[in-house]
Amino acid sequence: xGLIGIGGQGRIHLRNCLRLKxxxxxxxxxxxxxxxxxxxxxxxxxxYKNYDDLLSNQQIDAVIISLPNFLHFESxxxxxxxxxxxxxxxxxxxxxxxxxxxxxNVKRNGVKLMLGYNMRFxxxxxxxxxxxxxxxFGEVEIVQATNVSHGPFTPKGGIKTLRSVPSWWFNKxxxxxxxxxxxxxxxxxxxxxxxxxxxxxxxxxxxKFNMELEDSxxxxxxxxxxxxxxxxxGWFSKDLIQSIQICGxxxxxxxxxxxxxxxxxxxxxxxxxxxxxxxxxxYTELKYFxxxxxxxxxxxxxxxxxxxxxxxxxxxxxxSHNLA
Amino acid sequence: MSLVSFVRANDSSxxxxxxxxxxxxxxxxxxxxxxxxxxxxxxNMCYYYPPSTGEVTSPQFVSAVIxxxxxxxxxxxxFFIVESDASAMKCKYVFKMLGYxxxxxxxxxxxINLSEEKxxxxxxxxxxxxxxxxxxEIFHESDFLINVPKIKYMADVKITCAxxxxxxxNAYPRKSIYHVALNEAIVGxxxxxxxxxxxxxxxxxxxKNTRRLNLVMASKDPxxxxxxxxxxxxxDPTSVHQLVLASKENIGNLEFIPVGEAFSYVKQxxxxxxxxxxxxxxxxxxxxxxxxx
Numbered sequence: 001x002g003l004i005g006i007g008g009q010g011r012i013h014l015r016n017c018l019r020l021k022x023x024x025x026x027x028x029x030x031x032x033x034x035x036x037x038x039x040x041x042x043x044x045x046x047x048y049k050n051y052d053d054l055l056s057n058q059q060i061d062a063v064i065i066s067l068p069n070f071l072h073f074e075s076x077x078x079x080x081x082x083x084x085x086x087x088x089x090x091x092x093x094x095x096x097x098x099x100x101x102x103x104x105n106v107k108r109n110g111v112k113l114m115l116g117y118n119m120r121f122x123x124x125x126x127x128x129x130x131x132x133x134x135x136x137f138g139e140v141e142i143v144q145a146t147n148v149s150h151g152p153f154t155p156k157g158g159i160k161t162l163r164s165v166p167s168w169w170f171n172k173x174x175x176x177x178x179x180x181x182x183x184x185x186x187x188x189x190x191x192x193x194x195x196x197x198x199x200x201x202x203x204x205x206x207x208k209f210n211m212e213l214e215d216s217x218x219x220x221x222x223x224x225x226x227x228x229x230x231x232x233x234g235w236f237s238k239d240l241i242q243s244i245q246i247c248g249x250x251x252x253x254x255x256x257x258x259x260x261x262x263x264x265x266x267x268x269x270x271x272x273x274x275x276x277x278x279x280x281x282x283y284t285e286l287k288y289f290x291x292x293x294x295x296x297x298x299x300x301x302x303x304x305x306x307x308x309x310x311x312x313x314x315x316x317x318x319x320s321h322n323l324a
Numbered sequence: 325m326s327l328v329s330f331v332r333a334n335d336s337s338x339x340x341x342x343x344x345x346x347x348x349x350x351x352x353x354x355x356x357x358x359x360x361x362x363x364x365x366x367x368n369m370c371y372y373y374p375p376s377t378g379e380v381t382s383p384q385f386v387s388a389v390i391x392x393x394x395x396x397x398x399x400x401x402x403f404f405i406v407e408s409d410a411s412a413m414k415c416k417y418v419f420k421m422l423g424y425x426x427x428x429x430x431x432x433x434x435x436i437n438l439s440e441e442k443x444x445x446x447x448x449x450x451x452x453x454x455x456x457x458x459x460x461e462i463f464h465e466s467d468f469l470i471n472v473p474k475i476k477y478m479a480d481v482k483i484t485c486a487x488x489x490x491x492x493x494n495a496y497p498r499k500s501i502y503h504v505a506l507n508e509a510i511v512g513x514x515x516x517x518x519x520x521x522x523x524x525x526x527x528x529x530x531x532k533n534t535r536r537l538n539l540v541m542a543s544k545d546p547x548x549x550x551x552x553x554x555x556x557x558x559x560d561p562t563s564v565h566q567l568v569l570a571s572k573e574n575i576g577n578l579e580f581i582p583v584g585e586a587f588s589y590v591k592q593x594x595x596x597x598x599x600x601x602x603x604x605x606x607x608x609x610x611x612x613x614x615x616x617x
Contacts, residue, residue, distance in 0.1 A: 150372075153371070153372050162370075162371050162411075162412035162413070163412050164411060164412045164413075164414075165372070165412075165417075167414075170417055208374060209372070209374075209420075209421040210420050210421060210423060210425070210426075211420070211421065236374060238373060238377055238379075266611075269611075273614075
């Protein structure tokens with residue numbers, strides 16, 4: 001495997017790649033010397049400043065692409081043309097048109113494409129999927145999902161260290177969208193996995209930070225299968241919360257996903273210190289991707305699912321109310 | 325000893341705020357009877373936090389300060405709201421995100437990114453450290469400097485208020501290089517640039533948590549003001565290295581006379597960290613050192 005992009009998310013993938021049993025990380029590419037040094041320290045021999053060089057490495061069968069949104073189209077297209085299977089960090093693209101072009105290029109070159117929606121690989125959320133399918137909740141009528149944080153401005157590594165925010169995050173053309181695309185895409189993908197196709201969307205967007213991009217959004221989704229869902233996302237808070245509430249005819253459930261409890265964090269750190277690796281959602285999704293490649297199976301979340309998420313987001317932007 | 329005033333605004337309206345700022349200035353016997361043509365205002369815009377978190381100076385507060393000076397000075401001076409880029413924060417974004425662009429338009433004042441201004445290198449020695457600062461020329465060209473800080477805890481230097489806010493007057497953007505001698509760097513910049521007046525935006529304060537206090541503090545002496553702020557936060561000023569050092573360097577006086585609102589009342593209202601909080605914090609930082617360094 002090869003890894004393109006060793007920013008915040010890329011570093012998570014890099015560490016996880018090194019733990020994969022059925023795949024070997026052959027090389028990494030990034031424009032930053034610091035990032036390449038980081039990869040070298042972890043034992044990666046082939047480091048490239050230009051990802052074209054990584055793509056021309058014949059030893060590499062598949063690539064993980066963890067680049068800014070505005071580079072997805074070009075990098076996926078080049079990777080597909082080089083015949084590499086692709087794991088792409090969400091979102092698929094900046095908009096529906098770009099997403100369609102990506103899918104067409106992937107299809108034309110006959111490679112596999114999986115999108116990195118790590119929430120889909122969280123143990124509790126996977127169990128929830130089973131429960132919904134098993135009818136545990138009866139008919140689900142109302143769902144509320146929340147993902148509020150400081151978004152791209154969040155201090156790194158859980159430690160209160162302020163970080164420099166790459167300029168593309170502030171640019172609508174380069175990012176494609178704000179909190180709704182960044183955080184909302186996770187929840188839209190998750191709820192679509194649970195409940196199927198979205199029939200109607202309406203949204204309320206907030207612009208507290210006076211940017212072109214929305215920094216908060218409330219989205220109301222009506223699913224063809226019946227449930228009415230509200231998703232709340234925001235980049236405005238110093239604090240972090242991820243939660244989901246499901247109300248059905250037979251059972252209701254409220255689940256707090258993040259921040260994790262102090263005891264959870266302590267156990268995680270002790271395990272790390274002792275070298276006992278815990279399989280988190282980022283690792284699990286990569287492991288699954290590799291399994292799909294070995295078994296020649298189609299991975300999910302697929303490119304088509306990613307396109308469908310973009311269509312919902314596009315509808316949400318179209319049918320949005322600016323309450324400012 | 326220097327005067328430090330404490331005034332609480334009746335509510336968060338602009339009129340109540342202006343009244344409180346005016347009273348806080350009267351209490352420290354500040355006189356507007358002077359000729360000022362160019363006023364520089366230095367708020368705290370440390371990061372992309374909304375002012376409601378208590379982390380950054382509210383643009384409404386700065387707007388009220390501008391109004392008061394315009395109403396009380398015999399001539400209408402030019403105002404410049406200044407901040408510099410930092411390792412993690414860029415002025416071109418923070419001015420807009422915090423709403424300062426709106427104030428600039430409404431009040432016809434200029435927003436200045438100090439990192440883009442002409443500057444002069446000044447080398448200085450503090451407590452055995454040789455430090456180099458890049459001092460923007462605007463500070464030499466202006467007649468009056470108003471420091472408008474927040475009042476907050478900060479792990480490395482215990483408190484951040486008037487003295488620490490001046491740190492942002494250094495044009496050099498990669499400020500993390502000063503972190504090896506942060507106390508000395510804070511004192512160094514205050515030796516070079518001295519504010520004429522400090523007015524603290526204590527509308528929303530950030531202690532162990534965020535709290536609306538509608539508090540205004542003012543002083544002509546940044547060290548006295550920080551000593552008072554430190555006291556309010558439950559920290560002995562003589563245990564704050566930057567304050568002791570600043571006093572030794574004759575930047576100001578560690579002793580202060582509180583005027584206005586009962587000092588004990590202000591102290592009681594501030595969400596100060598309890599002994600339990602401090603123990604928890606020490607344990608947390610020890611823990612982070614073990615597991616995350």
